[in-house]
Amino acid sequence: MSVDFCGLRLAHPIINGSGTFDAIGARHAFGDALHSAFPFAAFVSKTITLAPRAGNPPPRLWEAQAGLINSIGLPNKGLERYMSEDLPELAQLPVPLITNVMGSTAEEIAELLRACDTRKEIAAVELNVSCPNVHTGLDIGADPAQLERVLRSVRPALRKPLIVKLTPNCADVAECARAAQEGGADAVSLINTLRAMALAPAGAHGRERSQSLAWLGGGTGGLSGAAVRPVALAQVAAVARRVSIPVVGMGGVQSAAHAHQFLAVGARLVAVGTESFRDPAVASRIASQLDDEGPPT
């Protein structure tokens, strides 16, 4: 069930969601078996920023009802060390590499895209627009006009396919997708995590009353996992109706049947995220079942 995606020929339509699989860390846990049985048809890196980020203070996780709230804070080595240390290792993966980047101004984003443009190891770039604008505080991707303006200004910096990872935390995700298409995106991906909060259990870890009620070190976090799947399906369907560029659908996919649902409402590719935490090899099974069964009749 090979598939064309922005000119990339992929072996099957299952990839990973950014930030849900660390191919370098996983190789330390599983060795070469990871590469010989690599579960994804393309690998999407975690988000890379210009400057290194340590990430948010712990606790970073909360298990919700059939889901996970995370407040990881995009820890990464920064662009320079990603290029020098991680790219050579990621280039050994048996599948195309999609590098996910995030910047808080158009200038930062353009610099990230220019750097990715020069490296042949990178097949495509995914832009995370769930980042507050440094001037307005609004997520760049939450405002269609701002999103289109930023994309128009940065798009010339990259000759490779550009995927825009939309934020679900906005008024009208289909309108944001249309703006991304107008701004020059070659594809859109969604959903990112839904903004969510968990309160600390009473008496947890000796927290004093004066401290925040929030459990997560970052205050709020993002909800993912099975719990978000119906929301994700609705957003992917709405986006696929509005745009003509390919759509990468994701959100709570646990099985080939779920992947079929996203394909049925118009996704070209389907990403697996939180379910890989439960079983790192699940995407292989989903891909092979898609192949065996074909779409449900």
Next chain:
Amino acid sequence: MTVNNPTIPAGTDPSRPLAPFGRRLLTVTANKPLGAYRILHAADPDGPAPAAGQFAMLAAAERWGAGEDERPYLPRAFSYARWVAGEAQFLLEDVGPGTHRLCELREGDGLWVLGPLGRGFTAPKDARRALLVGGGVGIAPLAGWQDELGERATVLLGFRDRAHAAGAALLGDALVASDDGSVGRHGLVTDLLRAELDRDAHAGVYACGPPAMLEAVRALCAARAIPAQLALEAGMACGFGACFGCVVPKRDGGYLRICIDGPVVDAAQLDRIGEHAGSPA
């Protein structure tokens, strides 16, 4: 299948067993009470055998991700207590929806296991004796480590009360302290450790337990320049480096991922150990 003998990537410890890629379905062979705890046994014929201090991610094959609260959802991280002749053993305490479900498992039930994961203990250098210091359910990884070290190991364990102190039977020949004085010395396991170090400081310390105990062990060993290896725990979604959820601050800035940089960490790498544990288990 080549997955049981994967090649070790450059820069990793060549002696460390690696997990097969993907979780595997094991069969529970026993689930025995031990005071306030249970010991869960599962047939693991294809292994690989873990090193002492390594861990696995566990989930019940049935009724995991269902029920009125839709929890548990994610697998839970457990140190291997022992792995003997193709049978894995884990020490359980019923403290939340995940551990409750695991405690319910009976012979013949299915258990999803991903492991062995992480870095385990390394043997003491310079002919130092080994002081194994455990608190509560954190005594688990010390059992297999004691098996390996044999006579070189002195075991010091702390529990809150008599029911929990029954867990000391998991290890052999342990000195015990209890918070309520019902068993052994009335006090903390770190009191036992201080006395041992006063008697003979040529030692290496191996500790696992709640964060406050580990911080006390870390501070005590740091003050006396005693090498210490701490087996850490935190809420963990994946166990293999993907989620970046299980972090602990490093002394020189930034964070370690407990799952792949640990769970056993050289105490010198750490600053003060805070209450970093994740979601209820």
